[in-house]
Amino acid sequence: MSNGTSPQPTPFHTLGIVGTGAMGRGIAQIAAQAGLTVYLHDLREGAVAEAQDFIGGMWSRGVQKQRLSETEAERFRASLKEAATLEDLAGCDIVIEAIVEKLDAKQALFEQLEGILDEGAVLATNTSSLSVTAIASTCRLPQRVIGFHFFNPVPLMKIVEVIPGLRTAPEVTERVAALGQAMGHFTARATDTPGFLVNHAGRAFGTEALRLLGESVTDHATIDRILVDQGGFRMGPFSLLDLTGLDVSHAVMESIYHQYYEEPRFRPSPLTRQRLTAGLLGRKSDEGFYRYLDGKPQVPEEAPLPEAQPHPVWIGAEDDASRRLLTDLVSAAGWPLDSGEVPATDALCLIAPLGEDATSCALRLNLPAERCVAVDMLAGLERRRSLMTTPATQMQYRDIARALLGYDGTPVSVMNDSNGFVLQRVVACIVNVGCDIAQQGVAEPATIDRAVELGLGYPRGPLAMGDHYGNRRILTILDNMLAATGDPRYRASPWLRRRAILDLPLTSA
Ligand SMILES: NC(=O)c1ccc[n+]([C@@H]2O[C@H](COP(=O)([O-])OP(=O)(O)OC[C@H]3O[C@@H](n4cnc5c(N)ncnc54)[C@H](O)[C@@H]3O)[C@@H](O)[C@H]2O)c1
Secondary structure, three states: OHHHOOOOOOOEEEEEEEOOOOOHHHHHHHHHHOOOEEEOOOOOOOOHHHHHHHHHHHHHHHHHHOOHHHHHHHHHHHHHEOOOOOOOHHOOOOOEEEEOOOHHHHHHHHHHHHHHOOOOOOEEEEEOOOOOHHHHOOOOOOOHEEEEEOOOOOOOOOOEEEOOOHHHHHHHHHHHHHHHHHHOEEEEEOOOOOOOOHHHHHHHHHHHHHHHHOOOOOOOOHHHHHHHHOOOOOOOOHHOOOOOOOHHHHHHHHHHHHHOOOOOHHHOOOOHHHHOOOOOOHHHEOOOOOEEOOOOOOOOOOOOOOOOOOOOOOOOOOOHHHHHHHHHHHHHOOEOOOOOOOOOOOOOOOOOOOOOOOHHHHHHOOHHHHHHHEEOOOOOOOOOOOEEEEOOOHHHHHHHHHHOOOOOOOEEEEEEOOOOOOOHHHHHOOOOHHHHHHHOOOHHHHHHHHHHHHOOOOOOOOHHHHHHHOOOHHHHHHHHHHHHHHHHHHHHOOOHHHHHHHHHOOOOO
């Protein structure tokens, strides 16, 4: 149930839905289940009947699976009615539009509806990328216009964003939020800003992964593996881009970037623009970053780990926890530990940089780059281990490090030198964007985290993620990346910097 409480009785009784495509039908289904009478209208002839059949089919399956009774299904079916014309929506106390994503079409629809509905009726838009304020701007009563943004598929994605425009009446926001709860969804209140909350928070995952690919740090399948295994994400960014389709995701990347006046944190990648041009959309075109055979992605095998005889290992990790974990690993593998002040002449040197490349870290610590291999310690050594070499690292030492880190069967990924490992870079960018959402007051900290868990399926919301990995470490990663690249994309949000310095959780308001 939404917000951890029982659904409230809905403050609305008769709901109109205009546009009965993917979103309109989902909204209609959960509205009927919440006890509302739902009128469906669509421009295309036959669309409403198709939607009624589709939703009816969902309820029939629910009955088969004993999730609802035949009587309930009948009651729900009876509450779905066709509005053949817009005028048939006259008795509705709220109308939600889920038509084509075009500002002029939505404005024209609301202007027409204003001439049909009572003055007290609410006009809600399911837009995902347009400004609610702009949609309301041509209405006679903009105070009754609000964003009510659901996610696809609506019955399964238990979250809805409630977005008042600049002139929306507070009472309308309260009533619509109560409706979202009555429909069984977590209602995330957010300000009318580009991407609202969830699509804004989702900017970092794909764009930073694309930057890693663009810098040839490693291949797309390795980036996906690292983020799934080490980061706990359900799906890697390239699998996700393939699932959504570049026709949708590249357009969203560009739209939010431009709406924020070319904010570098959201900068899209030329890689996706070109792939889009080539028609490599993803699953829907059978080829995206992966090729699909019978709907299954063709994922390249991981290279087998090399064999290596035990070799002396010198540990140059600078923080105690990482040093301890690496020391324990060397001893569990039964390899000799070089505990000298400086490494012996043939020892493998393991370093653990944060947001710094292996080259700079080796030089800063005055270590021989040809024997240095960096280990990502951000997530510890569970599930997968990520290694990074300098351009001078000898292959022999790279393979010794791979054999050592994989001695117990844990998979090991090796990447080229980068200012930050895959996990560090992607996590730091997610946390930073989440912090800036909090800084801008788009939503409350707790709302940001819950909305991202539900809307994006991340293992944690961005603020909790920063606290989980340690917000000081995240700040160090970003500061080092900014210093090395000069790219303002990596400038830390003041929300993050202040809390990290003061040793406060990012979730604190
Ligand atoms: N699909 C998603 O993942 C998703 C998620 C969140 C929000 N949205 C937003 O929801 C809205 C609808 O998206 P969708 O994916 O359901 O689209 P869709 O193409 O599946 O359905 C749109 C429906 O609206 C009808 N329509 C178009 N113009 C109309 C008009 N002027 N009057 C009446 N009916 C009209 C079409 O005939 C069609 O049946 C868009 O604003 C979209 O941005 C979509």
